Amino acid sequence: MHILDFIKDILVTSINILNGSSGWLFISFIIAGLLHNILTPERLQKSLGNKKISSIFKSTVSGMLLPICSCGVIPIGISMYYSGVYLGPVLAFMTSAPVINPIAIVLSLGLLGPQITFIYVLSGFIVPMIVGVIGNIFGKDEVSISIENDDDVAIELEEEKRSFIQSVIDGLKWSFDELAPTISKYVVIGILVAGFITTVFPSSIIQKYLGDPGVLSLGSIAILSCIMYVCAVGHIPFIAALVASGASPGAAITFLIAGAATNLPELISIFNVIGKRTVIIYSVTLTTCSLVIGYITNKLLIGNYTNLSYESRQTSIAVANKIMFNIPDSMKYICSLLIFILFIKAILPKVRKVMIHE
Numbered sequence: 556m557h558i559l560d561f562i563k564d565i566l567v568t569s570i571n572i573l574n575g576s577s578g579w580l581f582i583s584f585i586i587a588g589l590l591h592n593i594l595t596p597e598r599l600q601k602s603l604g605n606k607k608i609s610s611i612f613k614s615t616v617s618g619m620l621l622p623i624c625s626c627g628v629i630p631i632g633i634s635m636y637y638s639g640v641y642l643g644p645v646l647a648f649m650t651s652a653p654v655i656n657p658i659a660i661v662l663s664l665g666l667l668g669p670q671i672t673f674i675y676v677l678s679g680f681i682v683p684m685i686v687g688v689i690g691n692i693f694g695k696d697e698v699s700i701s702i703e704n705d706d707d708v709a710i711e712l713e714e715e716k717r718s719f720i721q722s723v724i725d726g727l728k729w730s731f732d733e734l735a736p737t738i739s740k741y742v743v744i745g746i747l748v749a750g751f752i753t754t755v756f757p758s759s760i761i762q763k764y765l766g767d768p769g770v771l772s773l774g775s776i777a778i779l780s781c782i783m784y785v786c787a788v789g790h791i792p793f794i795a796a797l798v799a800s801g802a803s804p805g806a807a808i809t810f811l812i813a814g815a816a817t818n819l820p821e822l823i824s825i826f827n828v829i830g831k832r833t834v835i836i837y838s839v840t841l842t843t844c845s846l847v848i849g850y851i852t853n854k855l856l857i858g859n860y861t862n863l864s865y866e867s868r869q870t871s872i873a874v875a876n877k878i879m880f881n882i883p884d885s886m887k888y889i890c891s892l893l894i895f896i897l898f899i900k901a902i903l904p905k906v907r908k909v910m911i912h913e
Contacts, residue, residue, distance in 0.1 A: 561754070569750030570891070573743070576820075577890035578882035579627030580742065587634035588730030589723065603640040604699065611687035614644035615680060618651030628652045629824050630730070630738050636829060642694040646837055647687030654815045655679030659791060666795035671804050674852050678812055682844045689840050690833070697830045731897075739897035741827055745820025752819070773809050773849045777842045780814030790814065804856045809849030816841050 603610045618628075632649040636642070655676060663672040691698060794807045817838060826834045882890075 564754045565747070565750045567750075568753050569746050572746050572749055572753070573891045573894065574884075574887045576626035576742075576746075577894045578887050579623050580630065580738070580894060581890045583623065583627045583630040584730045584735045584738075585727065587630040587734055588726035588728075590631065590634050591638065591726040591729050603635070603644040605641060606643060606691045606698075608684075608688070610641065610644045611647045611684055611691075614640075614648040614687065615651045615683040618648040618683065619655050619679060621652045621656060623652050623656075626742060626818065626820050629742070629821055630734055633738065633824070633828050634730070634734060637700060639700065641691060642698045642829075642833065643687035643689075643691030646690040646833070647683040649821075649837075650686045650816045650841065651679060651683035654682070654812055662791040666791055667798065667804075667807065670856055671798075671807065671852070674808055674848065674855075675811060678808065678844075678848050682812060682816075682841065682848070685844055686837065686840045690836050693832070693836055695832065697833050736897045736901035737828065738824055739894050740901035741824040742820040743895065743898040745818070745823040748823075749819045773806060773846050773853075776806055776809050777813045777846045777849070780810050780812075780845070803853050805849035805851070805853030808852045809845045812848065813841055813845035 603614060621628075623631075628649050631652075632645050635648065636645045660672065660676060663675050667675070790811070794802075794810060798804060798807050822834050822838060825837060
């Protein structure tokens, strides 16, 4: 019975994680479909198909303006990569989008104060830039995918003749026929593993580590955050409550950067679709950067940090709620069901093969 309760807890936690990300995943599938045909590979290659710092800068800033979680950013990032965007800009975008956005900044300013928010915003820009540069330097074969067309003229003529509506339809068809089942397969597997880890390491354990300003604690938080599912916007109130009860500000920053930027579903997707070298570059760079920034934050703010008043916290939450786009619970459940259906669609051919061989 004890084991059954444990399995039940894992499934409930996994479903809650899926419900939190499924709506954003579907929005991302739509955006990825539009990018695939409207922003053609040729256009993306001209702008982001290189190793220039300016390309990484553009991806970082565009990601900072998009309020989306680390699961939701997967389809967009992978669609960019397979449209000819270099690895550096792709990783910069996949880092900046979930870490920081206008809503997260408003909440952080009101709940964590200007000192932590300044470090948070600065980190949200610098860390993606570092990840992008390192991705381009060490990516090797994964830095880019060469897109070769035998008849460029014919393709250009076809693009001219194709209507805007048809381009949208074709892009969405590609996204939901090819991209969505592949991503859903890895996301569901990753969410189940994340549900297991979250059940084994509940928030009480995280709170214990967050209260210790030492490097070992920061390292533990950085590694744990990389495999957990953390939403930057949703977890800022949680972090604020911990800081108010005595947790170190450096641990809060480490948790926000490493946790929001990546998680197991994302790492598994990148590993299978782009490659293991990219996963190593992405996770190691993020973990190291979040650890260093957390350590510097503790050095700067421990003894100099003051908690905000209750009134300022309530004002910040009210402002964030006004500008935040909330997906209705009913839509979350529908999207979660559809993600699971796409997962079944992706694994069904392999299941059939196994059954035929047996």
